[in-house]
Amino acid sequence: MSRLIRALIMGPPGSGKGTMSSRIVKEFKLNHLSSGDLLRSQIQRQTAVGVLAKQYIDKGSLVPDDVMVKLITHELNGLPPNWLLDGFPRTVSQADSLSKNQTLDAVLNLDVPFDVIVQRLEWRWIHPGSDRVYNLDWNPPKVPFKDDVTGEDLIQRDDDKPETVRARLEAYEQLTKPVLEFYRSKGILTEFHGTETNQIWPHVNDFLSDLLQHPSKQSIE
Ligand code: G5P
Ligand code: MG
Numbered sequence: 223m224s225r226l227i228r229a230l231i232m233g234p235p236g237s238g239k240g241t242m243s244s245r246i247v248k249e250f251k252l253n254h255l256s257s258g259d260l261l262r263s264q265i266q267r268q269t270a271v272g273v274l275a276k277q278y279i280d281k282g283s284l285v286p287d288d289v290m291v292k293l294i295t296h297e298l299n300g301l302p303p304n305w306l307l308d309g310f311p312r313t314v315s316q317a318d319s320l321s322k323n324q325t326l327d328a329v330l331n332l333d334v335p336f337d338v339i340v341q342r343l344e345w346r347w348i349h350p351g352s353d354r355v356y357n358l359d360w361n362p363p364k365v366p367f368k369d370d371v372t373g374e375d376l377i378q379r380d381d382d383k384p385e386t387v388r389a390r391l392e393a394y395e396q397l398t399k400p401v402l403e404f405y406r407s408k409g410i411l412t413e414f415h416g417t418e419t420n421q422i423w424p425h426v427n428d429f430l431s432d433l434l435q436h437p438s439k440q441s442i443e
Pocket of ligand 2: 256
């Protein structure tokens with residue numbers, strides 16, 4: 223499996239992008255870059271980008287395009303060309319900028335209904351040091367509220383409050399859904415429908431295995 227893949231994973235907040243990404247990364251040895259994890263690390267370190275981003279994230283709004291494009295471009299330039307990008311692009315303008323700088327092999331969209339998402343986010347706890355994701359109901363930590371690997375405390379994300387989740391879903395509907403159309407029109411979008419990560423994962427696995435064996439199937443400059 224020597225071919226390099228540059229792929230995006232998309233889907234509404236809470237659709238399981240992070241959970242699916244860890245499975246993909248493990249199976250296909252891709253570098254995972256999550257825009258949300260990156261922003262939370264900037265917030266934790268109180269950088270200028272982090273201070274600015276927090277004002278938007280806490281309201282459930284998107285961080286301005288110019289800030290995001292600069293941040294992600296810088297990170298991607300430092301990665302080998304074998305990555306899975308999660309949470310970027312989230313606007314058509316971001317998608318446009320990305321297409322000027324990078325070639326993409328695949329865009330995967332997790333089409334999970336909104337009604338199953340809200341409950342999931344209420345029950346999500348994360349390990350801030352590693353961004354490992356748990357769910358009290360679905361994949362609980364071995365010891366309650368402690369990270370399985372380090373034993374450190376888990377926390378809840380500030381933007382997982384129900385009113386902020388509603389704002390995030392609205393931002394998704396208005397600004398991010400058009401990005402799906404952007405990639406659909408380029409013939410590079412593959413959709414995965416379902417309500418459970420375990421149910422969607424075998425299809426994602428088959429799709430990426432197939433892409434690795436038939437590299438010329440898709441890809442846009
Ligand atoms: P993020 O961090 O990118 P979102 O809103 O896109 O945030 P989020 O919340 O990280 O996405 P996810 O990664 O799609 O969700 O989902 P996940 O964490 O894997 O799973 C959610 C929960 O469900 C977990 O508890 C998991 O265990 C559980 N789960 C998974 N599968 C199942 C299942 O099958 N069943 C059950 N029952 N549970 C399951 O972005 C955060 C903010 O940063 C800014 C924005 O303000 C954004 O709101 N931002 C940007 N702003 C502008 N442009 C960009 N490109 C930006 N990127 C980030
Ligand atoms: Mg995530």
